Amino acid sequence: MTDRLYYTDSFLREFTARVTNVSDDGLLVRLDRTAFYPASGGQPCDTGTLDGIVVVEAADGDAGDVVHRLESPFDAGASGREVAGIVDWKRRFDHMQQHTGQHLLSAVFEELLKLKTVSFHMGADTSTIDLEGKFDPSALPGVELRANALVRENRPVAVTFEDAAGVEGLRKPSQREGSLRIIAIQNLDRSACGGTHVRSTAEIGPILLRKTEKVRQTMRVEFLCGERALRRARADYEALYRVSQTVSGAIDEAPAMVAALAESSRAKEKAVRKLELELAGYQGADLYRSTEPGADGVRRVARRDPRGNLEDLRAVAQSFTGQPKAVFLAAIEDPPSLLLAASEDAGIDAGKILKAALTEAGGRGGGTARMAQGSVPDRAALDRVLQRLA
Numbered sequence: 001m002t003d004r005l006y007y008t009d010s011f012l013r014e015f016t017a018r019v020t021n022v023s024d025d026g027l028l029v030r031l032d033r034t035a036f037y038p039a040s041g042g043q044p045c046d047t048g049t050l051d052g053i054v055v056v057e058a059a060d061g062d063a064g065d066v067v068h069r070l071e072s073p074f075d076a077g078a079s080g081r082e083v084a085g086i087v088d089w090k091r092r093f094d095h096m097q098q099h100t101g102q103h104l105l106s107a108v109f110e111e112l113l114k115l116k117t118v119s120f121h122m123g124a125d126t127s128t129i130d131l132e133g134k135f136d137p138s139a140l141p142g143v144e145l146r147a148n149a150l151v152r153e154n155r156p157v158a159v160t161f162e163d164a165a166g167v168e169g170l171r172k173p174s175q176r177e178g179s180l181r182i183i184a185i186q187n188l189d190r191s192a193c194g195g196t197h198v199r200s201t202a203e204i205g206p207i208l209l210r211k212t213e214k215v216r217q218t219m220r221v222e223f224l225c226g227e228r229a230l231r232r233a234r235a236d237y238e239a240l241y242r243v244s245q246t247v248s249g250a251i252d253e254a255p256a257m258v259a260a261l262a263e264s265s266r267a268k269e270k271a272v273r274k275l276e277l278e279l280a281g282y283q284g285a286d287l288y289r290s291t292e293p294g295a296d297g298v299r300r301v302a303r304r305d306p307r308g309n310l311e312d313l314r315a316v317a318q319s320f321t322g323q324p325k326a327v328f329l330a331a332i333e334d335p336p337s338l339l340l341a342a343s344e345d346a347g348i349d350a351g352k353i354l355k356a357a358l359t360e361a362g363g364r365g366g367g368t369a370r371m372a373q374g375s376v377p378d379r380a381a382l383d384r385v386l387q388r389l390a
Contacts, residue, residue, distance in 0.1 A: 002065040003033035006046075007181060008159065010096055010196040013089050019078045020065075026073030034058070034066050035087050042120040043099050043195045048087040050074070055085075092196065094227065098127045100157060100183075100197040101147075101204045101225035105129060107171060107189035108147050109221075113139060117172070118218050125228070126210070130218040137212045140221070144209045154202040155186040167192075208232060277315045284319025288326060298346055302329040302390060310339045310373055317341035317371065329389055336382040338365075339373040340389065357385045 005012050017031040029050060036058035039045040045058040054071035061067045075081075099122065106117040106129060115131040160182045167180055174180055174192040183193045185201060198204060205226030213220050224232050237251075244254040247261065291299040301320060303313070310332060317328040321341040327348065328341040340354040354372040358365045361381040365374010376382050 001063065002031060002061075004066065005033055005035040006037050006196050007194070009035075010092075010159075011199070013087050013092075015085050016082055017085060019074075019081050019083055022074050022078050026075065027070050029068045029070060029074050029078075030061065030065050031068065031083070031085075034068070035085060036066060036068060037092070037095075037196050038066050041193065041195055042102075043095055043122050044124075046087050046092055046095075048085060050085050051083045093198075095122065096196045096198045097204050097226035098122050098224075098228070099193075099195045100185075100201070101207055101223065102127065102129060103183060103189050103191055103193070103197070104150055104185060104201060104204065105143070105147055105207065105209075105221075105223060106191075107185065108143055108150070110171065112143055112146060115219075126222050126224055126232075129221050129223065130215060131221065132218055134214070134219055140209045140212065144207060147207045147209075150185075150188065151201045151204050151207060154200050155188065156200050157197055157203075158184045158186070159197070160184065206230060206233075276312070280312070280315030281319040284316040284328075285323070287316070288320050288323045293325065296325075296347075298325045298327055299323075300327045300329070302331075302386070304331045304333070304386070306333045308332045310337055313339055314341075314371070314373075321346070321370065329386075331382055331386055333379055333382065335375060336363075336377070336379055337373065337375040338382070338385060338389075339371075340367075341371045342369070344370070353389065357388045360388070361385045 005015055012035045015033070015035045017033045019029060020032050021030040022028070036046045036048065036055060037043070038058040038060045040060065047057070048055050050068060050070065053074060055068050056071050057069040059067050059069070102120050109115045109117065109129070109131055113135050115133050115135060118130045118132050120130070121128050161179050162182050164174060164177050164180045167174070167182065169190045170182075171189055171191050176192065180192045181194055182190055183197050184190045206229045208224045208229035210222040210224070212222070240251055240254055243258060244251045247254060247257040249257045287301060288299060291301055293299045310330065313330045317330065317339060318341065320326050320328045321343045324343060325345050326343040327346050330339045331337070338354065338358070340350045342348045342350045349369040351367040351369055351372040354374060355366040358374040358376060361376050361384045363374055363376030363381060363385070366372055376385060
């Protein structure tokens, strides 16, 4: 059993401890006590050093102890020796801000929107809360304002140990027995939690709420606290500033200007596409006029291009086969794909013919009697299909 020093002092950065066990390869070390937090409850582990050797991970062991995984081997005969540990404070304090911020946000979501927290995850850049139920994202600014007001009130965050049988007022009931570690934000929240936390809401720093998304039966909210929130707000501002410079407008006007440009671009793309289809129609009709009919009176065209887009050829094919007795075959090498079109009086069913040829070559596809398309695994298969259809 490891004495977990962070339970009573999350601000402890340096400590000494006695080695109780070292793995044969020297990379896993157990101590009689530690300030390193092992990953648990959505919060990542602490890192740092033990006697100058980098601790890359702290994890719960099988016997209630904490296992420290090192970057390089420790002396295998170090059991019983005293060592000095140093916690990576920047990482630790960041986690303390995010985790305490989550407690505060969970309480505010329940207070304002009657939504309970189902789970919490702390990532390297952002954190998320999963809330039970649904809500209108337009409610986020109100939650954010309330949360930051509580930060400014500098409410104490206290750690107590209480017997599970008599504990009261928890935001979420605990299924554990015996002594519970309670994290309490004054007059706001009481939660059973083993994580590391700041001493007051002011130390959480600014809280920034970002995107929401539906995940199964819950709503996931992305948030950042403290320095993370500041860095993100700065990055957001700089991105928006660059956009405003691009559209030659003020920052506040940039979203509307970008929306107007996007709408104009869509209109132009639509007009261009219309012209492309008209051109393809003319090309198909001209190709029909310049193609000599075969002995059976059917005009046949076969095209093969190294690169291209079958969708662009569909309009040409439709125009060509919109004329009497016409068959149009097109193949693209990258990716290997084919299109077959036939007029009503051409005497073939394009869908059936192409599907059979594709299946034989290990490809897939199909369509109607007038128009079909599909793909094959490689160019060799493309050659086989073309030989069969030619």
